[in-house]
Amino acid sequence: MKLTRADRILKVNHAGEHGAVNIYRAQRLVSFWRDAELKRELEEFRAHEERHRAIFAAELARRGVRRCRSYWLCGLGGYVLGLVTGICGRASIAAVTVAVERVVLRHLEMQLRELKGVDDAAYAAVAAILEDERMHHDRAAQEPNQGIFWPRLIRPAVSAATEFVIWTGMRL
């Protein structure tokens, strides 16, 4: 089956949301001794990411398009990243969210420009998650304890990894 650009966008986003679910799940898992507010936020964000994943899964199913081959790898990568950064605490958790969402938001906006008037269902799926992602970014960016070390280490590495996932996913 020949995939359209819209199919590929949906596939990549679906895999990416799976990665995001796993980042928050793992961060929450290792945050058991941290404050209740952080734990609540991680659970809330994870619920959003699960909803996003379900939106893309439903649209892929409707089209009869299979999930991305990178799906499980995204999940695993997200989980490992979540474990490591969750152990390190608030500053590293916030740095991951800011780094991921910056790249994600840029791509979502490009996707919306590309899909507008071309594929209404795919456009609607992407548009449905945009506000949540913006909120995740903004809340993480407001974290008062950003640290000096974490943003410098995590942002470039996580940005590059996120770009790589999107780039390869579009080609799989």
Ligand SMILES: [Fe+2]
């Ligand atoms: Fe998401």
Ligand SMILES: [Fe+2]
């Ligand atoms: Fe998000």
